[in-house]
Amino acid sequence: xxxxxIGSAILAAALAAVPAKAQDMVFTSxxxxxxxxxxxxxxxxxxxxxxxxxxxxxxxxxxxxxxxVESGNVGWDVVDVEYDFAIKAAQDGLLExxxxxxxxxxxxxxxxxxxxxxxxxYYSFVIGYNADTYADTTPSSWADLFDLEAFPGKRxxxxxxxxxxxxxxxxxxxVAPEELYPLDLDRAFAKxxxxxxxxxxxxxxxxxxxxxxxxxxxxxxxxxGRVAAVAQSGANVGISWEQNLTAADVLVVPxxxxxxxxxxxxxxxxxxxxxxxxxxxxxxxxxINVDSKDLMDAETVETxxxxxxxxxxxxxxxxxxxxxxEIADRWxxxxxx
Amino acid sequence: MTxxxxxxxxxxxxxxxxxxxxxxxxxxPVVMLLLRSVTEPxxxxxxxxxxxxxxxxxxxxxxxxLVAALVTVFTLVLAFPVAWFMTVLPGRWATIVFxxxxxxxxxxxxxxxxxxxxxxxxxxxxxxxLISLGVIDQPLPLVNNLTGVTIGMVYIMLPFMILPLHxxxxxxDPAILRAAAxxxxxxxxxxxxxxxxxxxxxxxxxxxxxxVMSLGYFVTPALLGGTSNMMLxxxxxxxxxxxxxxxxxxxxxxxxxVVTLAIYALQIRLLDxxxxxxxxxx
Numbered sequence: 001x002x003x004x005x006i007g008s009a010i011l012a013a014a015l016a017a018v019p020a021k022a023q024d025m026v027f028t029s030x031x032x033x034x035x036x037x038x039x040x041x042x043x044x045x046x047x048x049x050x051x052x053x054x055x056x057x058x059x060x061x062x063x064x065x066x067x068x069v070e071s072g073n074v075g076w077d078v079v080d081v082e083y084d085f086a087i088k089a090a091q092d093g094l095l096e097x098x099x100x101x102x103x104x105x106x107x108x109x110x111x112x113x114x115x116x117x118x119x120x121x122y123y124s125f126v127i128g129y130n131a132d133t134y135a136d137t138t139p140s141s142w143a144d145l146f147d148l149e150a151f152p153g154k155r156x157x158x159x160x161x162x163x164x165x166x167x168x169x170x171x172x173x174x175v176a177p178e179e180l181y182p183l184d185l186d187r188a189f190a191k192x193x194x195x196x197x198x199x200x201x202x203x204x205x206x207x208x209x210x211x212x213x214x215x216x217x218x219x220x221x222x223x224x225g226r227v228a229a230v231a232q233s234g235a236n237v238g239i240s241w242e243q244n245l246t247a248a249d250v251l252v253v254p255x256x257x258x259x260x261x262x263x264x265x266x267x268x269x270x271x272x273x274x275x276x277x278x279x280x281x282x283x284x285x286x287x288i289n290v291d292s293k294d295l296m297d298a299e300t301v302e303t304x305x306x307x308x309x310x311x312x313x314x315x316x317x318x319x320x321x322x323x324x325x326e327i328a329d330r331w332x333x334x335x336x337x
Numbered sequence: 338m339t340x341x342x343x344x345x346x347x348x349x350x351x352x353x354x355x356x357x358x359x360x361x362x363x364x365x366p367v368v369m370l371l372l373r374s375v376t377e378p379x380x381x382x383x384x385x386x387x388x389x390x391x392x393x394x395x396x397x398x399x400x401x402x403l404v405a406a407l408v409t410v411f412t413l414v415l416a417f418p419v420a421w422f423m424t425v426l427p428g429r430w431a432t433i434v435f436x437x438x439x440x441x442x443x444x445x446x447x448x449x450x451x452x453x454x455x456x457x458x459x460x461x462x463x464x465x466x467l468i469s470l471g472v473i474d475q476p477l478p479l480v481n482n483l484t485g486v487t488i489g490m491v492y493i494m495l496p497f498m499i500l501p502l503h504x505x506x507x508x509x510d511p512a513i514l515r516a517a518a519x520x521x522x523x524x525x526x527x528x529x530x531x532x533x534x535x536x537x538x539x540x541x542x543x544x545x546x547x548x549v550m551s552l553g554y555f556v557t558p559a560l561l562g563g564t565s566n567m568m569l570x571x572x573x574x575x576x577x578x579x580x581x582x583x584x585x586x587x588x589x590x591x592x593x594x595v596v597t598l599a600i601y602a603l604q605i606r607l608l609d610x611x612x613x614x615x616x617x618x619x
Contacts, residue, residue, distance in 0.1 A: 336397060
């Protein structure tokens with residue numbers, strides 16, 4: 001859940017502005033198992049190395065971030081955000097430039113680094129299904145998610161306006177990957193209309209896992225790490241990597257962050273090969289450091305998007321940053337109909 | 338009470354912290370929000386025009402009132418017998434029922450709402466039981482829609498209806514109903530023409546409280562509703578947090594505030610008129 005009411009967003013910005021102690025910094029992410037892994041893999045070694053204590057906050061809230069920067073009362077030093085938001089936020093002047101004298105830019109996969117953001121981790125949207133429900137034929141392509149006859153039942157998709165679902169609709173409708181952008185929104189929404197009544201929207205990773213494992217929505221679009229985690233917990237679920245869609249979370253420093261120097265050093269540790277490898281092992285998301293894979297065992301590497309590049313498609317974050325607002329208006333209007 | 342002005346003066350001092358808190362953390366942010374709604378992205382009423390002009394937002398407004406009305410009606414229908422029961426029960430039992438009603442109010446809202454999710458979902462307790470009993474062969478769509486929101490909210494609002502109804506019912510002399518029966522009224526007539534008019538202040542108070550609370554409700558519709566049943570509070574959260582459109586979000590929040598205040602004013606007026614009418618009758 002990332003919603004709160006407006007008053008609390010403003011109030012929280014005021015409250016969050018209580019300054020951290022000297023030699024403390026605040027890291028904000030999405031909570032849950034992901035943030036636990038980030039704490040273990042990044043914050044713990046960073047504190048050992050620098051003596052700077054890292055306080056955990058969350059979940060990430062774009063409204064709060066904007067309120068903090070606008071009020072000049074920034075309580076967060078490093079924030080884990082979605083990639084397209086980071087590009088837009090940088091354009092809007094909400095972010096500090098990354099100090100690449102401290103952070104090693106060359107070690108980061110060039111797909112996942114900009115002047116104002118460094119990769120946090122990357123992931124793919126994949127097809128996940130409950131193998132108890134679909135015992136005979138299993139869904140393998142995005143088109144299968146739109147085939148109500150072959151695969152009856154509720155399907156689940158990411159609720160928020162973000163890279164992913166519209167691309168999936170177009171791929172399912174037969175658009176070639178190289179012709180995805182600029183997105184044909186009319187066509188995408190028309191395709192989604194064909195299954196709209198059968199969609200349950202997930203708004204958090206935990207909810208997507210619950211829907212899949214319980215069979216409430218026995219198939220859908222998932223973050224690869226979340227399906228892997230459900231499978232590890234013993235549930236009978238399957239995954240299809242066909243046309244998996246990569247997207248990333250990135251780490252940013254809000255403009256006016258009180259501990260900017262510590263924040264840059266934190267980013268240097270967080271994006272280094274070993275911490276990235278440790279995080280990937282714990283979360284099943286992929287490391288953005290190009291050297292991390294060498295530090296991981298073959299079995300873990302197999303669960304990463306890096307091992308499924310054959311039909312992989314990179315979601316176009318630049319396109320999304322440019323069209324984010326316009327698409328969001330239409331997305332939420334369509335959802336509410 | 339002999340000198341109300343004096344009482345107000347002496348009572349003022351201790352109330353200052355609460356007033357200051359409200360002023361600082363409610364009035365000031367609301368005014369700032371209102372200002373944003375007429376200044377972002379530029380000075381003017383464009384946000385309000387967008388809010389009322391777009392089919393989507395109009396739909397959200399309509400849906401908000403629809404849910405609030407449905408919840409109020411169902412809550413009233415369910416609460417009335419409980420309130421009546423509590424009134425006629427002997428003291429000790431009434432206390433126990435009272436405690437149960439209050440207990441449900443004091444249990445965490447999120448926990449209660451998630452519990453409904455577990456009960457209502459397609460693979461939930463209710464559907465599984467009905468299917469295994471052979472009553473249905475396909476799960477009923479009880480959640481992620483208007484049904485789910487209404488069920489969840491009626492449940493949460495029940496105490497807010499039961500308590501005012503009970504408070505009013507308690508003041509009614511049961512002999513009045515016997516008198517009605519003696520005068521030849523059947524049970525329905527006694528209920529409809531004697532009891533209901535007497536309880537009307539309680540019905541109005543409870544009804545308006547539930548209606549107004551429902552208008553601004555967030556958690557339950559967010560968890561039990563689908564995207565097509567969005568209510569105003571969800572729209573505000575979405576505009577503020579996902580779209581970062583604080584101008585439009587401010588406008589939506591202000592509309593919600595104005596509607597709430599208008600209904601509150603109506604309530605005061607209606608109760609006043611009623612009191613006058615009753616006094617006139619006596």
